[in-house]
Each structure stands twice: as C-alpha cells, then as structure tokens.
Amino acid sequence: xxxxxxxxxxxxxxxxxxxxxxxxxxxxxxxxxxxxxxxxxxxxxxxxxxxxxxxxxxxxxxxxxxxxxxxxxxxxxxxxxxxxxxxxxxxxxxxxxxxxxxxxxxxxxxxxx
Amino acid sequence: xxxxxxxxxxxxxxxxxxxxxxxxxxxxxxxxxxxxxxxxxxxxxxxxxxxxxxxxxxxxxxxxxxxxxxxxxxxxxxxxxxxxxxxxxxxxxxxxxxxxxxxxxxxxxxxxxxxxxxxxxxxxxxxxxxxxxxxxxxxxxxxxxxxxxxxxxxxxxxxxxxxxxxxxxxxxxxxxxxxxxxxxxxxxxxxxxxxxxxxxxxxxxxxxxxxxxxxxxxxxxxxxxxxxxxxxxxxxxxxxxxxxxxxxxxxxxxxxxxxxxxxxxxxxxxxxxxxxxxxxxxxxxxxxxxxxxxxxxxxxxxxxxxxxxxxxxxxxxxxxxxxxxxxxxxxxxxxxxxxxxxxxxxxxxxxxxxxxxxxxxxxxxxxxxxxxxxxxxxxxxxxxxxxxxxxxxxxxxxxxxxxxxxxxxxxxxxxxxxxxxxxxxxxxxxxxxxxxxxxxxxxxxxxxxxxxxxxxxxxxxxxxxxxxxxxxxxxxxxxxxxxxxxxxxxxxxxxxxxxxxxxxxxxxxxxxxxxxxxxxxxxxxxxxxxxxxxxxxxxxxxxxxxxxxxxxxxxxxxxxxxxxxxxxxxxxxxxxxxxxxxxxxxxxxxxxxxxxxxxxxxxxxxxxxxxxxxxxxxxxxxxxxxxxxxxxxxxxxxxxxxxxxxxxxxxxxxxxxxxxxxxxxxxxxxxxxxxxxxxxxxxxxxxxxxxxxxxxxxxxxxxxxxxxxxxxxxxxxxxxxxxxxxxxxxxxxxxxxxxxxxxxxxxxxxxxxxxxxxxxxxxxxxxxxxxxxxxxxxxxxxxxxxxxxxxxxxxxxxxxxxxxxxxxxxxxxxxxxxxxxxxxxxxxxxxxxxxxxxxxxxxxxxxxxxxxxxxxxxxxxx
Numbered sequence: 001x002x003x004x005x006x007x008x009x010x011x012x013x014x015x016x017x018x019x020x021x022x023x024x025x026x027x028x029x030x031x032x033x034x035x036x037x038x039x040x041x042x043x044x045x046x047x048x049x050x051x052x053x054x055x056x057x058x059x060x061x062x063x064x065x066x067x068x069x070x071x072x073x074x075x076x077x078x079x080x081x082x083x084x085x086x087x088x089x090x091x092x093x094x095x096x097x098x099x100x101x102x103x104x105x106x107x108x109x110x111x112x113x
Numbered sequence: 114x115x116x117x118x119x120x121x122x123x124x125x126x127x128x129x130x131x132x133x134x135x136x137x138x139x140x141x142x143x144x145x146x147x148x149x150x151x152x153x154x155x156x157x158x159x160x161x162x163x164x165x166x167x168x169x170x171x172x173x174x175x176x177x178x179x180x181x182x183x184x185x186x187x188x189x190x191x192x193x194x195x196x197x198x199x200x201x202x203x204x205x206x207x208x209x210x211x212x213x214x215x216x217x218x219x220x221x222x223x224x225x226x227x228x229x230x231x232x233x234x235x236x237x238x239x240x241x242x243x244x245x246x247x248x249x250x251x252x253x254x255x256x257x258x259x260x261x262x263x264x265x266x267x268x269x270x271x272x273x274x275x276x277x278x279x280x281x282x283x284x285x286x287x288x289x290x291x292x293x294x295x296x297x298x299x300x301x302x303x304x305x306x307x308x309x310x311x312x313x314x315x316x317x318x319x320x321x322x323x324x325x326x327x328x329x330x331x332x333x334x335x336x337x338x339x340x341x342x343x344x345x346x347x348x349x350x351x352x353x354x355x356x357x358x359x360x361x362x363x364x365x366x367x368x369x370x371x372x373x374x375x376x377x378x379x380x381x382x383x384x385x386x387x388x389x390x391x392x393x394x395x396x397x398x399x400x401x402x403x404x405x406x407x408x409x410x411x412x413x414x415x416x417x418x419x420x421x422x423x424x425x426x427x428x429x430x431x432x433x434x435x436x437x438x439x440x441x442x443x444x445x446x447x448x449x450x451x452x453x454x455x456x457x458x459x460x461x462x463x464x465x466x467x468x469x470x471x472x473x474x475x476x477x478x479x480x481x482x483x484x485x486x487x488x489x490x491x492x493x494x495x496x497x498x499x500x501x502x503x504x505x506x507x508x509x510x511x512x513x514x515x516x517x518x519x520x521x522x523x524x525x526x527x528x529x530x531x532x533x534x535x536x537x538x539x540x541x542x543x544x545x546x547x548x549x550x551x552x553x554x555x556x557x558x559x560x561x562x563x564x565x566x567x568x569x570x571x572x573x574x575x576x577x578x579x580x581x582x583x584x585x586x587x588x589x590x591x592x593x594x595x596x597x598x599x600x601x602x603x604x605x606x607x608x609x610x611x612x613x614x615x616x617x618x619x620x621x622x623x624x625x626x627x628x629x630x631x632x633x634x635x636x637x638x639x640x641x642x643x644x645x646x647x648x649x650x651x652x653x654x655x656x657x658x659x660x661x662x663x664x665x666x667x668x669x670x671x672x673x674x675x676x677x678x679x680x681x682x683x684x685x686x687x688x689x690x691x692x693x694x695x696x697x698x699x700x701x702x703x704x705x706x707x708x709x710x711x712x713x714x715x716x717x718x719x720x721x722x723x724x725x726x727x728x729x730x731x732x733x734x735x736x737x738x739x740x741x742x743x744x745x746x747x748x749x750x751x752x753x754x755x756x757x758x759x760x761x762x763x764x765x766x767x768x769x770x771x772x773x774x775x776x777x778x779x780x781x782x783x784x785x786x787x788x789x790x791x792x793x794x795x796x797x798x799x800x801x802x803x804x805x806x807x808x809x810x811x812x813x814x815x816x817x818x819x820x821x822x823x824x825x826x827x828x829x830x831x832x833x834x835x836x837x838x839x840x841x842x843x844x845x846x847x848x849x850x851x852x853x854x855x856x857x858x859x860x861x862x863x864x865x866x867x868x869x870x871x872x873x874x875x876x877x878x879x880x881x882x883x884x885x886x887x888x889x890x891x892x893x894x895x896x897x898x899x900x901x902x903x904x905x906x907x908x909x910x911x912x913x914x915x916x917x918x919x920x921x922x923x924x925x926x927x928x929x930x931x932x933x934x935x936x937x938x939x940x941x942x943x944x945x946x947x948x949x950x951x952x953x954x955x956x957x958x959x960x961x962x963x964x965x966x967x968x969x970x971x972x973x974x975x
Contacts, residue, residue, distance in 0.1 A: 030143040047154065048140040049161030056132060075142040 005091040019089040117151035124155040127162025195503020198456025200510030220293040226427035228388035233422030256396035259291035262386035268338035278828035279367040299347035314343035318351035339634030358387030361433040461555040468556035496553030504545035593911025596864035598918035603857035610850040619774035621710025622835030644794035654819035663708040684751035716769035723789040731765040737784040760793035873959035884971020904956030
C-alpha cells in the first residue's frame with residue numbers, strides 16, 4: 001500500500017497495542033490479547049468482541065497479514081505485521097514521541113536525566 | 114462448558130455472516146482458553162456484533178445517499194410520489210386516530226351505555242323515555258348503575274349585562290357519577306338536590322370564565338336564568354362535553370339543572386328523556402340486554418296501553434357517538450391505503466426502469482464477489498432512503514393539509530385535539546417501511562445477477578429486459594384498477610352528497626330567513642293568554658318589517674331540529690293497541706304555509722279567524738291524507754290531538770291538506786298535522802319571514818330588532834337562511850365527500866403518471882425499432898397509434914379489473930350512499946371514459962416524441 005502513513009494518525013489506542021504486540025513477534029488472537037494485557041499491567045483488556053473486528057479491519061487495510069503456512073488450524077490463526085503496518089506503527093510512535101518531548105519542554109513531565 | 118459455548122454461538126449470530134464465518138472458531142477458542150465467564154463474554158460479543166451491523170448499515174446508507182445524489186431527478190420524482198402517498202395516509206390516519214381510536218374523555222367509557230327503544234309498531238329506533246320508565250329501570254336493574262336522565266333545556270342568562278341565550282341540560286343526580294367525571298370546584302348533584310325548593314345549578318367552565326371571571330368564590334353565588342334564581346353548587350371541568358343520549362352526540366353545555374326543574378310532564382307516555390347508565394363491574398352488554406328484555410316484558414304486562422310492543426335495550430355510548438361517522442372514516446382510510454398501493458406500484462415501476470439500466474453495475478459487482486443478498490440489501494436500502502425522504506416530506510404535507518382542513522372537519526366528534534402526534538409519526542414510519550419493501554422488492558427480483566458476460570454484451574443496446582417491462586405493465590394495470598375503483602367510489606359519494614343537499618324540502622327557500630328557538634320564560638309566560646299576547650305582538654312587529662312579504666311563528670320548520678311527535682286518535686277509526694298513528698306535530702300561525710311557500714293543496718290555510726273561541730281545526734299533510742284519508746282525501750275528518758305545556762286536548766276538524774315538507778335531509782316525509790297557534794299558544798316559537806327585496810343579513814337584523822321590541826329581556830335569536838341550514842345539516846357529508854374526492858383525484862394523477870412513465874420508457878427502449886420502421890416508410894400516424902394503443906391496452910385491462918373492485922367497494926360502502934344505486938351505471942360509465950381519455954392523453958406526449966424520431970439519429974444511437 002502506497003499510502004502516506006502519517007495521514008492515518010492518530011491511531012486508536014487499542015489498534016496501536018495490537019500493532020505493538022505483533023511488532024514483537026507473530027501471534028494468534030488469544031496471544032495478542034494476553035500480550036496487551038501484560039504490556040498494560042491489565043489496564044487494557046481486549047475481549048474477542050473487541051479484538052476480532054480490529055483484526056478484520058487491519059487485515060482489510062493491509063496492516064497485518066496471516067502468518068505461517070499452516071492453514072488447517074482455523075482455531076489458532078497467526079498474524080504478522082506487514083511492512084506497511086510497521087510503517088504505520090512507527091509513524092504513530094514518532095508522533096507520540098514528539099508529543100512527549102513537547103510535554104517535557106513545557107515542564108509537564110520531568111526532564112530525562 | 115456447554116452453556117458457555119452455546120451462549121457464545123448464540124451471541125455470534127449478531128455478527129454479519131461473512132465475519133462470523135471467518136472468525137467463529139478463533140473466537141470460540143479464545144473464549145475457551147481465556148476461561149471467560151459465559152454471560153459477560155456472550156453479552157460483549159453480542160454488542161460488538163450489533164455495533165458492526167449498525168456500522169455496515171450506515172455505510173450502506175451513506176453509499177446509497179452518494180449514489181442517489183448522482184440521480185437528482187429520480188430522487189425528486191420518487192420522493193415526491195412517496196410524499197403524496199405517505200402524506201395522505203398520515204393525514205387520514207391522524208383524523209381517524211383522533212376521532213375514532215382515542216377513547217372518549219370519560220374514565221369509565223367502556224362501561225357507559227345509552228338507552229334505546231324499539232317499538233314494534235313504528236319504524237326506526239327511538240332514544241326517549243318517560244320519567245316513570247327511568248325510575249323503573251333505576252330500581253329494577255341489577256346490571257346497570259347510575260341510570261340517569263337528561264333533557265335539553267335553554268334559558269336566557271339575565272344576571273348581568275345583555276341577555277344571553279344559554280344551552281343547558283336538565284339532569285338527574287346520578288348523571289355525572291355515570292360519566293365518572295369530577296367537578297373542578299364545588300360538587301355535582303346529590304339525591305337531596307331533588308327536593309322542592311332547592312334550586313341548585315352546575316355551570317360549565319366556559320360560563321364560569323365568561324360570567325364570573327373564573328372567580329373561585331363562585332360556589333354559593335346566584336345565577337339568574339330567565340329571571341329565576343339558582344344557587345351555583347359546582348363548576349364542571351374545562352372542555353366537558355356531555356352525551357346527548359337521544360341524538361347520540363357529544364355536546365357542550367353552559368349549565369345543568371336538576372331534572373324535575375319546573376313542571377315537567379311526569380306521566381308514563383310522555384317520552385322526552387335521554388337516558389344513560391353505567392354497566393355494573395360484573396355485567397356485560399349482553400347480560401344487561403337480557404335483563405332489559407325481562408323488564409320490558411314485565412312493563413308490557415303491567416302497562417299495556419303504553420308499553421305494548423316496546424322493547425328497551427342499551428348500546429355502548431362510544432358506538433352511539435361514532436356510529437354514523439366511523440363507516441365514513443374507515444372508507445377514507447381504505448381510500449388512502451389504496452393510494453399507498455398505487456404509490457408503491459408507481460415507485461416500483463420507476464425503480465424497475467432504473468434497475469434494468471443498472472444491470473451492468475450489478476453484474477460487475479457480483480463478479481467482484483458481492484453476494485446476491487448484499488446487492489439486494491443495497492437496493493432495498495436505496496429504496497428505504499427514498500421512502501424516508503418521502504415520508505419526511507409527507508409528514509410535512511400532512512401537517513399542512515390538516516391545518517387547511519381543520520375548519521371543514523370541525524363537525525367530527527372531539528376533533529379539537531386533532532394534530533400529528535407520536536402515533537401519527539409511528540404510523541408514518543410504518544408506511545415508510547411498507548413502501549420500502551413493497552416497492553423495493555420488485556427491482557430486487559428483476560435485477561439479473563452473475564451473468565456478467567451476457568449483461569455486458571447486452572448493455573448499451575436498446576431493447577431492455579422483457580421481464581422488467583412486463584412487470585411494469587402489470588404494476589400499471591394494478592394502479593389503474595385501484596384508481597378506477599377509488600374514483601368510482603368517490604363519484605358515488607359525491608353524487609350522494611349532491612342528492613342530499615338538493616333534497617326537496619317541500620319549501621321555496623329563496624328569500625326566507627328563520628330563527629332559532631325562542632323560549633318563553635315560564636314565570637312570565639306561564640299562562641296561555643300571556644303567550645298568545647306575546648306571539649300576537651311579535652307577529653305585528655314582524656309584519657311591520659319594511660319589505661317583509663309574509664311572516665309566521667311556528668314550533669318547527671324543515672331542518673329546525675325541533676321535532677314533536679304525538680300519538681293521535683282519528684274519529685271513527687279503530688287502531689290496534691300500539692298501532693295508533695304517530696305523527697309529527699307543529700303549531701303554526703296563519704301565514705306559515707305562505708311564508709315557507711308550502712302549497713295548501715285542498716281546503717284552506719289557517720286564518721286570523723281560527724282563534725281560541727272558534728271551532729278547533731287542524732291541517733294535515735299529503736302523507737297523512739294518503740295513509741289515513743278516504744281515497745286520499747282527509748278533509749272533514751276529525752282527529753283527537755293531545756294537549757301539552759298547558760294546552761288542552763281537542764277534537765279537531767281537518768280543514769286543509771298541505772303539500773309534504775321534509776323534517777330533515779335524509780328521511781322521506783312522514784305524516785304530520787298542524788294546529789293554529791291561537792288555539793294552543795306554544796311556550797317556545799321560531800320566526801319565519803319571507804322577503805323578496807331584503808337581503809338575508811338585513812332581514813335577520815330586522816327580525817332580531819322585532820324580538821327586542823316585543824320583549825327586551827329575551828335573548829336575540831340566531832337567524833339563518835335555508836342555504837345555511839342545509840349546509841349545516843350536510844357538513845359531515847360534505848367534509849367526507851370533499852376528502853374522498855381529493856384522494857380520488859390524487860389516485861388518478863398517480864395512476865396517469867404511472868402510464869406516462871411506462872409509455873415513455875417503452876418509447877425510449879424502442880427508439881431504434883421505431884427509427885427503423887420510419888426509415889422503412891411507416892407513416893408517423895401509425896407509429897403514434899401503435900404507442901397509444903399499447904397504453905390503452907394496459908388501461909383497458911386495468912379498468913376491467915377496476916370495475917370489479919369498484920363494484921365490491923361500492924357494495925361495501927352502500928350504507929353511506931343516499932338515493933343512488935351502488936352500481937349506478939352513469940357513474941361507472943363516466944369514470945371509465947374519464948380514465949381511458951386521461952390515459953390516452955398521458956400516452957400522447959411520449960407518442961408524439963416517438964413520431965418525431967429521425968430514422969438516421971435512431972440508427973446512429975444503436
């Protein structure tokens with residue numbers, strides 16, 4: 001996909017968590033929600049009802065793709081980040097980083113030692 | 114966990130099918146692996162599924178709106194068609210809902226009943242009882258409580274300012290308990306109010322505001338009616354209308370007095386009371402009527418001279434009030450439903466035309482993987498968007514129509530609350546959904562899917578899909594059929610209305626002005642002499658009006674709403690018990706027949722010489738002479754007339770036979786007798802004055818002046834021309850006829866629009882063919898005839914079906930027709946002619962276009 005990733009920002013926080021979980025490694029659905037749970041100390045819970053509509057949309061948009069050759073196990077399908085998905089996640093991370101820098105310069109956050 | 118699995122499977126149904134297929138097993142696995150609690154997990158999935166569906170639906174809607182915005186003319190035509198159809202439906206539904214479906218404003222309306230009387234010896238059903246009969250039912254019935262009587266009363270308010278005529282009712286104490294209403298101030302009547310000496314009165318909210326400035330201390334104050342004092346004990350709630358049990362209507366009143374107010378006739382046989390009652394909690398209409406049959410039989414045995422052949426029964430009050438109007442309103446409702454059918458057929462036909470041009474789009478989309486179902490959904494959503502737009506416009510239209518119609522509808526019971534309320538809007542929404550499916554499913558069925566190759570090959574070439582045009586032809590046939598039936602029905606009802614207003618009343622109405630009732634207060638005009646003197650003076654003043662050709666006083670005249678009916682004996686004739694002639698009675702001054710232009714056919718009219726001292730005489734009408742005379746001649750016969758309100762019974766010689774007059778617009782004349790006013794001065798009169806030179810308004814003012822000159826303490830009477838009386842008596846018929854005729858016109862226009870659409874479409878489709886035929890030398894007249902004939906074929910098929918529908922509809926509405934056969938050939942014939950001519954005209958425009966097709970252009974177009 002040749003879209004400019006910056007145009008898609010800001011991302012829905014849950015979408016960003018899913019991208020983060022998949023940036024680390026390929027995961028199947030349940031593993032994604034467990035990873036997000038662990039990342040956020042249990043603050044963000046992705047139930048199947050929340051997760052799979054996001055997965056569906058991200059598949060359509062080409063941010064993630066089915067991973068692995070094993071198509072027979074429909075119960076545990078793995079997903080991986082596509083290059084485009086990675087660019088989107090990076091763009092969002094840069095945007096957040098910029099915001100944090102600004103917050104520091106305005107003394108909303110302590111400076112980094 | 115079986116339960117969890119089952120719940121989750123169930124919740125998954127909320128998702129669209131494609132999503133469910135793709136993710137079902139993953140979701141099930143996650144739920145199992147996470148060991149989620151079953152109910153929260155299922156609920157979460159269910160909400161998420163609904164959410165997804167809503168998103169999809171709105172996306173489809175947005176897509177539909179985007180697509181439709183590219184076809185503004187289709188949107189305009191279709192939504193306007195929907196607006197007309199839905200608007201007419203919402204307007205008529207609102208009327209129906211306000212008038213018929215909303216309960217009457219009494220808490221126990223379901224239990225309220227009205228007494229009715231059937232007399233085996235007389236036609237029709239009466240609603241009047243005598244005082245002893247009311248007491249009989251009150252004491253003997255176990256199924257009815259609060260048996261209460263009322264009789265109309267009128268009086269002049271003489272407390273303050275100018276005298277003012279008030280309308281009241283004399284009622285028995287249980288009356289308001291039967292209705293179940295509460296006073297807003299003070300109390301209603303109790304049994305103790307019936308004793309002599311106390312003169313309590315209850316006043317209406319309106320009178321309280323106009324005469325007492327809504328003063329809360331009004332209780333205990335004095336109200337003076339006809340110079341007599343009454344003590345105000347209560348104020349009725351605002352807007353209260355009470356049932357007039359005899360006439361079966363709800364009427365406003367200014368005051369209520371306790372029934373034995375002055376000196377009413379108390380004997381059995383003097384029937385003048387309307388009676389209402391409430392069913393006891395355990396009784397039904399059937400058990401009450403079974404009991405009334407027993408009581409009627411008992412009364413027949415005890416009082417054979419009065420009760421022979423008389424059967425009492427009760428009818429629900431609601432049914433009595435709405436009896437006449439409900440059939441007419443349901444006819445209107447049927448008419449708007451027919452219009453909705455035509456609307457849907459019309460829109461379906463237009464959508465079919467556009468759908469066949471969209472074959473290509475759908476073929477491509479289905480080749481790209483869109484399912485038949487999702488394409489159908491898309492089509493339906495487009496129709497839905499159009500219907501919703503049309504519905505919104507239609508509600509606006511209905512709002513405007515009701516605002517315009519409000520004055521014409523004022524005759525209907527409790528129509529003052531008429532507005533477009535939440536149930537009207539709900540109905541509109543229902544109409545929108547109906548329209549969406551009824552007109553949206555046709556194109557769905559007609560669109561061809563999947564066959565990309567064939568469709569693409571055919572696209573861009575004329576000669577569209579045959580199924581589509583055959584369907585459209587069928588739709589237009591049904592439109593014509595329904596429209597024809599509706600136009601015929603409205604034609605019959607309009608002709609009934611004209612037959613009604615042109616009823617021959619038996620009078621020559623030009624130049625005649627009549628007054629409403631002038632009651633003579635009992636304490637000043639109690640004696641016959643005082644009444645006679647008043648009437649003499651009033652007549653002198655009326656005769657003195659410059660330009661008055663004739664003037665008379667009477668207790669009744671055609672359409673006066675004042676009817677008296679008496680049983681009389683005819684000398685030398687024996688009638689079986691209960692079969693004595695029951696006749697309309699009128700007391701008139703000498704010039705009555707001249708003033709109204711009623712010819713006296715034989716004998717003579719009354720003269721100034723027919724006085725209290727001369728021989729008692731009477732005049733009868735032709736109908737009496739026909740029924741009871743020897744060979745149709747009644748001159749010289751002697752009849753025994755009853756006395757009432759202080760006059761004596763007399764044996765009178767018939768000295769004249771007058772032509773029949775009609776007491777109301779609907780009924781045929783009945784036997785009637787007249788007695789001279791001087792031989793029995795009445796205690797209320799109406800004036801009748803004829804003038805060939807004075808305009809009605811001036812004559813009315815002069816009559817009111819004459820009344821004021823005669824007795825300044827009498828409220829001036831209202832005056833009317835016969836034109837006004839006829840209009841007032843036919844107002845309901847006129848409202849219904851006007852509404853139905855406008856609906857029929859709308860139906861006709863929609864159907865013609867349908868013909869126009871289908872013919873111009875087929876001309877477009879046959880553009881090439883017509884071009885070729887012209888090129889080969891076909892005469893343009895032949896092309897024209899060919900196109901018009903196709904339209905006529907559709908019209909004639911539709912008309913044939915429509916004639917059958919019309920005959921069925923007219924038969925069903927037969928009770929609403931008046932002096933016209935439901936199968937009136939003139940109406941049927943002229944409507945068919947009208948529709949065929951209009952259809953030919955609608956087809957002419959596209960046909961003329963076809964005639965002008967240039968062969969060369971047509972071939973290039975190919």
